[in-house]
Amino acid sequence: xxxxRTCTLIAAPLMCGPALFFSSSVHAEGFIDDxxxxxxxxxxxxxxDKRDMTPGSPDYGHYVEDLHHATFNANLDFTxxxxxxxxGLDVAGFAAANLATGDAAHPNEISLSSANQRWDEDWSxxxxxxxxxxxxxxxxxxxxxxxxxxxxxxxxxxxxxxxGFVPGAYQGAEAGGSWDFGEHxxxxxxxxxxxxxxxxxxxxxxxxxxxxxxxxxxxxQSLGIRYDFxxxxxxxxxxxxxxxxxxxxxxxxxYSIPVAGNxxxxxxxxxxxxxxxxxxxxxxxxxxxxxxxxxxxxQGITLGYTLDTFDFRLEAQTVKAEGNQGFFLxxxxxxxxxxxxxxxxxxxxxxxxxxxxxxxVFAGMTYDLKNYDLPGWAVGxxxxxxxxxKPCTTCTVDGVLADQSQRIDESAWxxxxxxxxQTGRMKGTLFNLHYINYDNHxxxxxxxxxxxNMFQDExxxxxxxxxxxxxx
Numbered sequence: 001x002x003x004x005r006t007c008t009l010i011a012a013p014l015m016c017g018p019a020l021f022f023s024s025s026v027h028a029e030g031f032i033d034d035x036x037x038x039x040x041x042x043x044x045x046x047x048x049d050k051r052d053m054t055p056g057s058p059d060y061g062h063y064v065e066d067l068h069h070a071t072f073n074a075n076l077d078f079t080x081x082x083x084x085x086x087x088g089l090d091v092a093g094f095a096a097a098n099l100a101t102g103d104a105a106h107p108n109e110i111s112l113s114s115a116n117q118r119w120d121e122d123w124s125x126x127x128x129x130x131x132x133x134x135x136x137x138x139x140x141x142x143x144x145x146x147x148x149x150x151x152x153x154x155x156x157x158x159x160x161x162x163x164g165f166v167p168g169a170y171q172g173a174e175a176g177g178s179w180d181f182g183e184h185x186x187x188x189x190x191x192x193x194x195x196x197x198x199x200x201x202x203x204x205x206x207x208x209x210x211x212x213x214x215x216x217x218x219x220x221q222s223l224g225i226r227y228d229f230x231x232x233x234x235x236x237x238x239x240x241x242x243x244x245x246x247x248x249x250x251x252x253x254x255y256s257i258p259v260a261g262n263x264x265x266x267x268x269x270x271x272x273x274x275x276x277x278x279x280x281x282x283x284x285x286x287x288x289x290x291x292x293x294x295x296x297x298x299q300g301i302t303l304g305y306t307l308d309t310f311d312f313r314l315e316a317q318t319v320k321a322e323g324n325q326g327f328f329l330x331x332x333x334x335x336x337x338x339x340x341x342x343x344x345x346x347x348x349x350x351x352x353x354x355x356x357x358x359x360x361v362f363a364g365m366t367y368d369l370k371n372y373d374l375p376g377w378a379v380g381x382x383x384x385x386x387x388x389x390k391p392c393t394t395c396t397v398d399g400v401l402a403d404q405s406q407r408i409d410e411s412a413w414x415x416x417x418x419x420x421x422q423t424g425r426m427k428g429t430l431f432n433l434h435y436i437n438y439d440n441h442x443x444x445x446x447x448x449x450x451x452x453n454m455f456q457d458e459x460x461x462x463x464x465x466x467x468x469x470x471x472x
Contacts, residue, residue: 031088034081037471042073042165044110044464045100051457054445063459068102069126071110073165076471082140090147092134094166094200098126107201110164117204118337119213131203133169148173150205155190156224158240158250159332160340162199165466168340170194171205172219189225199337210245210277210289211325211334218243220332220339224250232256232263240341242332245289248273250342265304269344271330272297275323283324284396291334293323293393298330298354300345309368313382314361317345321356326392326402327453328354349412350438350458353386355451356393357407360386364414380416385409391450402450408442410454429467436460 049063075094082088096111105123107113112129115121136149150169153159155176161168176190195218196205208217224238236252249272256263278290300317321328330341347353353360364382387409391402418432438458446455 028083030081030085031083032081035472036079037076038079039074039076039469039471040165041467041469042075042110042465043071044073044165044462045070046108046110046460046462048458048460050446050455051440052445053443053456063457065102065104066458067104067106067108068100069098069104069108069110070100071108071126072097072099073110075166077134080138082138086139086141088138088140090134090136090138091132092166093130093132095128095130097128101126109162109199109201111201112203113201115202117198117202117206118335119206119209121336126201129203131200133166133198133200143179144175144177146173146175151192153192153222155192156188156226156236156238157190157192157222158224158238158248158342159192159194159220159222160330160342161197162337162340164200165464166200168197168199169205171196183230185227185229187225187227189223191221191223193219193221195219197339199340202337206338208242208333208339209335210242211291212289213335215245215289217245217333222248238342240332242339244276246273246275246291246332248332248341252344259305260307262306265302267300267302267344269300269302270297271299271328271343273328273332278324280323280394282394282396282401284399288324290394291323291325291329292321296321296323296325296328298328298343298345302345309371311366311368313364315345315347316359316361317353318359319354319356321354322393324392324395325452326356326390326395326450327352328356329453347382347384347412347414348434348436349382349384349414350436350460351386351410351412351440351455352453353384353410355386355389355391355408355454357388357390358386359388360384366416376420376422378416378418380414380418382414383412385411389451389454392452395450395452397448397450406442406449406451408440408444408451408454410438410440410442412436412438426467429465432462432464432466434460434462434464436462 048067050066052059052064077092080088111126114124136147136151139146152167172194174192178188180186198205220242222240226236228234234254238250240248251270254267256265273296275291280293298319302315305312319328330343331339333339347362362384366380369377389408415435421429
């Protein structure tokens with residue numbers, strides 16, 4: 001069959017869609033009657049300062065501005081029903097305005113970057129404007145579904161998106177299905193393919209590239225499955241691929257058991273990555289696309305327990321990421337904002353705690369204040385400590401192999417206070433204040449000494465307001 005004929009056969013149902021599904025009011029009813037328009041108004045204010053440990057700097061040893069801004073966002077999200085119980089359309093976009101900006105050149109990731117796309121990024125700050133982040137045709141039939149266009153992953157794959165107040169998007173297609181076997185459990189599976197991506201602070205789609213920021217990657221793809229045994233045991237598995245560059249693997253076991261009248265939530269998670277490039281020779285970071293020496297991985301365990309108005313978390317992870325990169329990265333393309341990947345362990349504590357050889361432990365607690373006649377109020381605190389972080393094993397610093405005798409510890413404590421309005425016209429509006437005090441126990445300047453994802457001491461204060469609304 002010729003390519004032209006194949007394309008014609010594929011395009012015909014889409015081109016004829018309006019005629020097929022909107023020619024009668026019966027078919028159109030599902031599209032219109034089941035549609036929804038929602039949105040939100042958002043405000044973000046942030047003050048993040050880092051300690052300057054650059055030798056010879058006039059600010060050596062002192063905190064300096066890293067990211068200061070106040071930003072307004074508003075979005076609209078249209079979700080249609082299914083015409084003929086088969087085809088629909090989702091469209092969403094957001095507007096951003098900078099109310100106050102500091103001296104940082106790095107995008108604040110809430111507004112829009114001054115560059116329209118990642119590979120034109122010149123680190124000159126932010127701008128306001130409008131961004132379309134969702135435009136997807138959707139299909140469903142029996143237990144199967146499909147979405148194509150500007151999409152956000154919704155299935156079981158390893159591919160994920162960046163978030164500001166709204167998500168980034170892949171240009172591609174995702175298809176999946178779910179099958180319920182009654183008391184024997186439920187299976188869901190999906191596959192995603194994409195040739196371009198954009199983080200939500202870029203207005204244009206851009207191609208995937210390897211670590212050198214130049215070599216084009218033709219596509220990324222991922223396949224994943226999830227089986228819920230309906231007895232509090234859930235198994236998940238997925239793999240992803242960046243064409244001719246990287247393979248990734250994921251497995252997760254989740255289980256709950258009753259303890260003193262409440263469920264103890266547990267999980268074990270494995271994330272693996274293996275690149276397909278190079279021979280692990282010594283080179284400067286970023287000069288080659290040989291990221292890892294063999295299989296790199298991050299493994300973690302999580303425990304969660306809720307007792308009355310207290311919610312407790314105890315989590316740990318450990319990393320092996322030998323090679324040129326020197327840390328484990330969940331996204332399948334390494335460059336900043338070039339794609340994103342699933343990682344279910346997140347502590348909102350500044351660092352990713354993902355250096356080669358590093359082990360870290362997090363403990364956190366959230367307290368709901370409803371018993372004090374403060375419905376909708378909650379406070380929380382957390383502490384994380386990581387130790388044994390090693391430098392990259394094959395990267396160079398000033399032309400010499402990074403000092404392999406180094407070991408760096410890092411820690412952070414966090415505090416959070418949140419309020420969700422319970423009644424009135426602002427019902428559902430969230431006010432959230434988050435404070436981070438991060439301590440790098442070494443003296444290297446930011447991202448130096450062979451620690452390519454480790455920065456210096458940081459104080460970060462984030463205040464966000466999220467006001468959702470529904471139009472219809």
